[in-house]
Amino acid sequence: MEKKPLILITNDDGITAKGIKNLVEAMRPLGTLVVVAPDKPQSGMGHAITIHDPIRLKKSNQFEGVEAYTCSGTPVDCVKIALYEILKERPALIVSGVNHGSNAATNILYSGTMSAAVEGAIEDIPSVGFSLLDFDANADFAAAAHYAHKIAKEVLKHSLPKNTCLNVNIPKGELTAVKGTKICRQGKAFWDDQFVKRQDPFGNDYYWISGEFSVTDHGEDTDMWALDHNYVSIVPTQFDMTAFGLISQLNEWDL
Amino acid sequence: MEKKPLILITNDDGITAKGIKNLVEAMRPLGTLVVVAPDKPQSGMGHAITIHDPIRLKKSNQFEGVEAYTCSGTPVDCVKIALYEILKERPALIVSGVNHGSNAATNILYSGTMSAAVEGAIEDIPSVGFSLLDFDANADFAAAAHYAHKIAKEVLKHSLPKNTCLNVNIPKGELTAVKGTKICRQGKAFWDDQFVKRQDPFGNDYYWISGEFSVTDHGEDTDMWALDHNYVSIVPTQFDMTAFGLISQLNEWDL
Numbered sequence: 365m366e367k368k369p370l371i372l373i374t375n376d377d378g379i380t381a382k383g384i385k386n387l388v389e390a391m392r393p394l395g396t397l398v399v400v401a402p403d404k405p406q407s408g409m410g411h412a413i414t415i416h417d418p419i420r421l422k423k424s425n426q427f428e429g430v431e432a433y434t435c436s437g438t439p440v441d442c443v444k445i446a447l448y449e450i451l452k453e454r455p456a457l458i459v460s461g462v463n464h465g466s467n468a469a470t471n472i473l474y475s476g477t478m479s480a481a482v483e484g485a486i487e488d489i490p491s492v493g494f495s496l497l498d499f500d501a502n503a504d505f506a507a508a509a510h511y512a513h514k515i516a517k518e519v520l521k522h523s524l525p526k527n528t529c530l531n532v533n534i535p536k537g538e539l540t541a542v543k544g545t546k547i548c549r550q551g552k553a554f555w556d557d558q559f560v561k562r563q564d565p566f567g568n569d570y571y572w573i574s575g576e577f578s579v580t581d582h583g584e585d586t587d588m589w590a591l592d593h594n595y596v597s598i599v600p601t602q603f604d605m606t607a608f609g610l611i612s613q614l615n616e617w618d619l
Numbered sequence: 620m621e622k623k624p625l626i627l628i629t630n631d632d633g634i635t636a637k638g639i640k641n642l643v644e645a646m647r648p649l650g651t652l653v654v655v656a657p658d659k660p661q662s663g664m665g666h667a668i669t670i671h672d673p674i675r676l677k678k679s680n681q682f683e684g685v686e687a688y689t690c691s692g693t694p695v696d697c698v699k700i701a702l703y704e705i706l707k708e709r710p711a712l713i714v715s716g717v718n719h720g721s722n723a724a725t726n727i728l729y730s731g732t733m734s735a736a737v738e739g740a741i742e743d744i745p746s747v748g749f750s751l752l753d754f755d756a757n758a759d760f761a762a763a764a765h766y767a768h769k770i771a772k773e774v775l776k777h778s779l780p781k782n783t784c785l786n787v788n789i790p791k792g793e794l795t796a797v798k799g800t801k802i803c804r805q806g807k808a809f810w811d812d813q814f815v816k817r818q819d820p821f822g823n824d825y826y827w828i829s830g831e832f833s834v835t836d837h838g839e840d841t842d843m844w845a846l847d848h849n850y851v852s853i854v855p856t857q858f859d860m861t862a863f864g865l866i867s868q869l870n871e872w873d874l
Contacts, residue, residue, distance in 0.1 A: 410666030410695070411728045418817070418825035437828075440665070440729075444828065448812040470741060473666045473734075473858055474695075482860075486725060486809050518872050527807070528862045547869045549861040552782070554741050557703040562673070570673035573692075573699065598874065600865035603728055605737075606804040607783045610855035614802045617773050619853060 369395040369456035369520055372484075374442040376406045376463060376476030379426050379434050383462035386505035387494065388427050390513040391459060394520060398455070399427060400446040402476075403434035407465070409476040411483070412438045421445060439480035447487060457520055458484035461494035462508045464501065468533045468587040468597060469551035469579065481529040482603050490519050491529040497591060498536040507539040511596050515545075531599040535591050546595040551586030553579045624650040624711035624775055627739075629697040631661045631718060631731030634681050634689050638717035641760035642749065643682050645768040646714060649775060653710070654682060655701040657731075658689035662720070664731040666738070667693045676700060694735035702742060712775055713739035716749035717763045719756065723788045723842040723852060724806035724834065736784040737858050745774050746784040752846060753791040762794040766851050770800075786854040790846050801850040806841030808834045 371391050375384040379401035391397055403422070420436040433450065435442045443458060460480040467475040477493045484491025492515060496508045511534055519530070531550070535542060557575035564570055579588050587597035626646050630639040634656035646652055658677070675691040688705065690697045698713060715735040722730040732748045739746025747770060751763045766789055774785070786805070790797060812830035819825055834843050842852035 405671060408668045408670045410664070410668070410734065412665040412667040412693075413663045413729055413828060415663045415828060416660060418827055419814075420823070420825055438667075441828065444810075444812050445814055445826065448830075449814040449816075449826065470858065472860060473737065473741070474668055479665065479728075482728065486728075488809075515874060518874055522872060525862075525865060525868075528865055531860075545874045547866050547874070549863065549866070550859050552859075554743075555699075557699050559674070559700055559704040561704075568675070570675055571700065571704065572673055573668060573670060573696065575703075598869065599860075600862035600869055601860045602862040602865075603725065603860060604805050604807075605727060605786075605854075605856045605858060605860070607780075607855035607857040608804065610780060610783055610857075611802050611804070613780075614853065614855055617777060619770060619773055619800045619802070 370453060371395040371397050372446050372455040372458045373397055373399045374401050374439055374460050374480045376409060376439045378402050378405045379424055382501060382505060383464050386509045387459060387462050387512055388430060390509040391516060394516055397430045398451060399430055399432035400435055400442045400450060402439060402442060403436055406438050406476045408474050409438045410474050411440055411479040414438060414441050419445060439476035440483045443480050443483040455489055457516060458489050458491040459516055462505055462512060463495035464503060465499045466497045466533055467493060467495040467531060468591055469553040472531055472550060478531055485527050485529040485603060488526055490524040492516060492519060492532055494532045496534045507542050508534040510539055527602055529601050531601045533587060533591055533597045535594050541594055542596060543594050545598055546590040548587040548590050548597045548599050549585050550599050551579060551588035552581035553577055625708060626650040626652050627701050627710040627713045628652055628654045629656050629694055629715050629735045631664060631694045633657050633660045634679055637756060637760060638719050641764045642714060642717050642767055643685060645764040646771060649771055652685045653706060654685055654687035655690055655697045655705060657694060657697060658691055661693050661731045663729050664693045665729050666695055666734040669693060669696050674700060694731035695738045698735050698738040710744055712771060713744050713746040714771055717760055717767060718750035719758060720754045721752045721788055722748060722750040722786060723846055724808040727786055727805060733786055740782050740784040740858060743781055745779040747771060747774060747787055749787045751789045762797050763789045765794055782857055784856050786856045788842060788846055788852045790849050796849055797851060798849045800853055801845040803842040803845050803852045803854050804840050805854050806834060806843035807836035808832055
């Protein structure tokens, strides 16, 4: 019998989230699974790693018949400790999610879910982050699970070029409403932030970060456009952030 | 008299670090300064934002004659709260650092210093992150301060194209040993991690993340090459992470 591929699963909403439960079930037929996920919500952690605190790791029985661990660190810590401490071989695939909420456009930078996938790409392991455009803890993950299975299967078949990963976002709503997938570029957007100012019982101010996601790029080849039109968006992603077009211009400056 | 440009200063080592002190002094002749910096070390925080905890902001007298605040959040939080809550006008420039330690190559992804600059770029404000290749709390910042002043002056003069920032790294050592600046691309590298396993007094395991930075790209146009040859590296940086070369290939898949 052929050896099943090893699939590492993580997320940023924590091991008890509905999103990772659905991702585990979607991956089950595709390989041998190991889960290493945060022991608490780690949304918005971006590519953070834990260097000022020790990291705790605990065995978990969260998923029937699946080797699983909770980690006190960030999603990127989860990938690192899985690769360098837990797993005896390199996984064939790393999947992260399914995130409760969008990681399309500029959100990729803030996203713990996608940073885990990017860390996989840095390690040159085919990696995919999945996110559903529904923040609800009890969101309908049927479409997300369906496409996660389909996309992971294709990635296992074709692999991915060196140092790349995929950023997959799934529209909110029922599976039957989704029109299919679109390969997209990362759209441009920013958070028009608001800081909600309050006072604690001791008279000291504190703030909650809040805001509106403001899309500044309505190109039909963007992930935002695809999602707005009920397609699953797939953005091939890499982590060389060089602004190559600016190199010759800077060479003219007095630096 | 001409109005002086407004310069926002932040870092990830915290407001008491020697690096930000040197950056403040280097910026003093160039504009009106406002400092919003973390109240504690926030190294390795990447592009993390604080969404599960309230954010505290306090006035600080850290820098003689300079409006300054400590923020309980991450470097990206510092930029956001400065732009949306503290400052009455948009700054002409955001500078971050000077970081104690390299943010060259792939380190840009883990770096709180550079994520603050990238957040500035998202907000379309010319931004520069500065990092010195010396982790020592009492490192010699003379070269860093000299080049930070020079580069910031040029950025104020020319501005930067939309949604870009600069990642500047300064070699360790004396100013006189630095050969000048080089405009570079982001080199390829990864952290060959090690997890140091220990036991707490209660018999529970914990881990410290550790490792060796492994450079896999020795191109003479990389930041790593420039730094190895005693040049200040300047990498023009953007945050569209799309792997454009992969779009047509993925369109052939059964997705």
